[in-house]
Amino acid sequence: MKCFLGKEGQLQFQNLDPSLVKVLLDSLLTKNWKTHFLTTNCSSTLQQKSPEFFSDWKKYIEPEVSSLLGECYTVMLSDFNKLKKEDHDNETEVTLTIPLDHYEAWLRMLSVARLALANSLEEKKCTELLFRQDFLTVLQQYLVEAEETREN
Amino acid sequence: METTITPLIVEKTDTQSDLSLPWQVVVYDDPVNLMSYVTLIFQKIFGWSKEQAERHMLEVHTKGCSIVWVGPREEGELYVEKLHGFLLTATLEKIV
Numbered sequence: 072m073k074c075f076l077g078k079e080g081q082l083q084f085q086n087l088d089p090s091l092v093k094v095l096l097d098s099l100l101t102k103n104w105k106t107h108f109l110t111t112n113c114s115s116t117l118q119q120k121s122p123e124f125f126s127d128w129k130k131y132i133e134p135e136v137s138s139l140l141g142e143c144y145t146v147m148l149s150d151f152n153k154l155k156k157e158d159h160d161n162e163t164e165v166t167l168t169i170p171l172d173h174y175e176a177w178l179r180m181l182s183v184a185r186l187a188l189a190n191s192l193e194e195k196k197c198t199e200l201l202f203r204q205d206f207l208t209v210l211q212q213y214l215v216e217a218e219e220t221r222e223n
Numbered sequence: 224m225e226t227t228i229t230p231l232i233v234e235k236t237d238t239q240s241d242l243s244l245p246w247q248v249v250v251y252d253d254p255v256n257l258m259s260y261v262t263l264i265f266q267k268i269f270g271w272s273k274e275q276a277e278r279h280m281l282e283v284h285t286k287g288c289s290i291v292w293v294g295p296r297e298e299g300e301l302y303v304e305k306l307h308g309f310l311l312t313a314t315l316e317k318i319v
Contacts, residue, residue, distance in 0.1 A: 108310050116251060121314040124300075128315075132300065136307045178263075182256060182310035189255045208257065215259045222266070 074213050080171030082217045084210070087165040091206065092154065095167075098184045098203050099147060107187045109133050140183060143176035150177075174218050181211040244317055246299045248292040251312040252283050264309045265291070268302065293318070 072091065075083045113133070117125045150173060155166040169177055188204045250261075258280055265276035269291065282289035291313075292302050299315045306313035 109307070112253070112312050113307055116312050117314050120249070120251075121316045123317060124315045127300070128303070132304045132307065135304055139308050178260070179309060182260070186253070186255050186310060211257060211260060215257065215263050218263060219259075 076217055076220065077168075080217075080221055082169045082174070082214065084167040084169075084213075085164070087167060089163050089165060092165050092167070094203055094206055095210075096151065098188065098207055099180055100151070101184075101187075107190065108183060109137060111190070112186065140179060143179045146173050146176035147180045149173075169214070171221065174214055174221075178211065178214050178218070181207050181214070185211070244296075245293055246296045247290050247316050247318055248299050248302045248306070249288050249314050249316055250279070250283050250291050250306060251288045251314070253312050256311065258284060261311065264306070264311060268305045268309070 072087055073085045075085065077083055113128075114125075117128055150167065150169055153168065155168070157164050157166070185204060185207050188200055188207070192200050192204065261280045261283065262273065262276045265271055265279055266273060269276070271279075279289045279291055291306075292299060296315065303313050303315045
């Protein structure tokens with residue numbers, strides 16, 4: 072896998088093996104994960120640390136954040152729909168392009184998936200989940216660095 | 224004709240006191256989000272320099288939490304919403 076930062080700020084992951092693409096799709100395109108953070112992490116911390124704020128959060132903030140994450144999911148899906156596949160010597164290589172204005176959506180969705188994976192890993196440690204977690208971490212780190220480059 | 228004047232009693236509600244008291248936004252540590260990611264998000268949300276964002280990120284990492292903002296409740300709610308939008312565990316707590 073090679074990672075390039077394009078002239079227009081787009082981040083391109085080239086020479087992706089189809090098996091890695093499957094890992095990405097399996098990790099990121101599970102819709103019910105998008106609310107996992109809100110229903111578990113946030114709810115329990117707020118109930119414990121700030122009970123006087125919890126009901127307002129539940130009523131006003133949780134739906135907003137959930138809706139935002141839903142929009143990010145759609146953005147990410149649109150990039151998956153534009154995956155470019157090329158065949159070289161009986162091997163298929165895939166290119167994933169993340170446009171500059173999609174960075175934030177990807178950063179959020181990678182965090183959603185990584186938090187959900189961490190919860191799964193607490194219940195059951197297995198090589199496949201650890202590999203997924205590491206792979207998503209690498210992608211997120213690339214995005215963070217690309218975003219820092221852009222802001223400087 | 225006799226008229227009765229009823230005194231107007233204004234009750235002080237919890238909401239009024241909540242609005243006048245300062246609140247603080249606290250970010251809590253989690254074992255998943257990358258340190259570089261947390262720093263970037265602090266810069267984005269609070270407009271901090273990288274150094275200031277890193278100081279708060281390290282405080283979260285080493286002490287378990289960091290107070291990232293203090294002020295009126297309504298503004299604090301917006302910050303919490305933004306932090307949750309980036310999957311950071313944050314609360315809005317009343318300063319007592």
